[in-house]
Amino acid sequence: MNEKYSIQAEINILASLGRDLAATTDAETAAKIILDAADNLMGWDACYLILYDPKKGGVPRPLLTIDTVNKERIFQRDAAPQKPSENMLKAIEQGGFLSQYEEFFEVEPSNSFGDRSQRTLSQLFVPVVSGSRTIGILSIQSYQKYYYDNKQLVLLNDLASHCAGALERIWAQEALEDFVERLKILHSAVNAINASLEMERVCQVVYETVIKVMPCNDFVIDGYDSSSNEIVPIYAIENPDKRVYTNRYVADHGMAGEIVRTRMPLLFTSQREMAESTIKFELYGSTDIDPTESVLAVPMILHGEIYGMVSAQSFEMNAYDRDDLYLLEVLASHAAIAIENARLFDSIQHLANTDPLTGILNRRRFFELAELEFSKAENSTQP
Known part of the structure; x- marks a missing residue:
């Protein structure tokens, strides 16, 4: 594929990406900014940005998944992987990779999204790494064969590196806000527990x-x-x-x-x-x-x-x-x-x-129970 932009254009896009990410605190908005930048640099028909830290484990969190259906880009809300896919793990292990396919191939429904009647034939997967910590996976894909090459793989890796710090900040901020809210619930319950x-x-x-x-x-x-x-x-x-x-x-x-x-x-x-x-x-x-x-x-x-x-x-x-x-x-x-x-x-x-010697109810308790029964009888309509 021919480059869509010159080196200077790439620099301008990445600079704009940094400014836009610095101005947002919403994870989905940040994901859209990143994927728009990838589209401007290389183009795509389908894409996703998923948060996942292999050291922490847990369930991957899709921030944004988009597919092109009938020439219209559709935000996919049904992507909910319970564990990282093989492609995600491979991207983390290898630092990113390029996949090329000749024709349609079957994929587990849990590992796909959007229009499952067709298959993207050129795919890029890269990890989003901040420092020494992997925080997610970025993938862009095309329905055209051989649409991407290794040059685009390097460029997508650069893009992922450029946005990693901002994504980590937003993720950490969201996690902190969620944790604080849960702490508030817990602390409000402590009085009831102790009371x-x-x-x-x-x-x-x-x-x-x-x-x-x-x-x-x-x-x-x-x-x-x-x-x-x-x-x-x-x-x-x-x-x-x-x-x-x-x-x-x-x-x-x-x-x-x-x-x-x-x-x-x-x-x-x-x-x-x-x-x-x-x-x-x-x-x-x-x-x-x-x-x-x-x-x-x-x-x-x-x-x-x-x-x-x-x-x-x-x-x-x-x-x-x-x-x-x-x-x-x-x-x-x-x-x-x-x-x-x-x-x-x-x-x-x-x-x-109770009486300490016999272990049966003492005199005071018998009187208390008797008074309760008398009160019930007085309030009852039955003879």
Whole structure:
């Protein structure tokens, strides 16, 4: 393909790109600026810009995907890859590459977008690298054979390098704003967690907070009885939002058993990682096949003693990251205090209402219950 612009024109486009990116804080707007620059430099029929950090993992985030359908460029909103494609990983590994094809070829639907009845035949893929960190993948593609060559590959790499810093800034700013909002939700729930002396209510508030700040299909709070070395179920929710009750088990296995033993958090992003952990999980619930793909579990520790575990679980791969881990650890620390306070309150109530020798209700408690029954009878319309 002949160059569309002279060297000076390329310099002008890249300079304008830098100015435009500096003026925006919106990721999709930044992506459009970058892809417009690529179009001015080289042209394209289809393109995408996807954020993905291979060191952090997680689900790739498409900022913009565009395809040409019936000679009209259409923004594609259905691109939602659950994991990086082979082309994305290859671009990261090789620092970018050029693909040329002679004719239509089949591609997994999850790895394509737009008009799937035709296939781009000339494709460029480059990583977006800021310093030593890869933050995404940029690809431009044409329906014409041999539309691009290695010179355009070098130029697209230059373009990606030119915009990497701005993209990283915008991504970091968005992540920070999201994290701050989640922290606000968490902190507003702390008072409610600490205010209640009812165990069930404490756990319910913790669960309701978790589902507001991170993905959560199943949720578990387990206690630990050190005298018997057993995991004691406290609270469990099974998707969809169903309260379930489980049994005690010896702490020599299971996720809670692992947490109690190591006092360290667990973060799994796939069933493969769970299988490789060699943990013998204690399963519960009504489904024969566990659909859980991601697990986050943190210890409840108070005054140096292990009190149990809090765990959020998702049916999606790569559902959690280190920010989620931090938020759950903060919640678990408050949950440990509130649960211990609830236990102490129950213990005091029990001592106040029972005879220490016989273990049955004392005289005062009998009178209190009798008064309650008399009040019910007075308010009842039944004889």
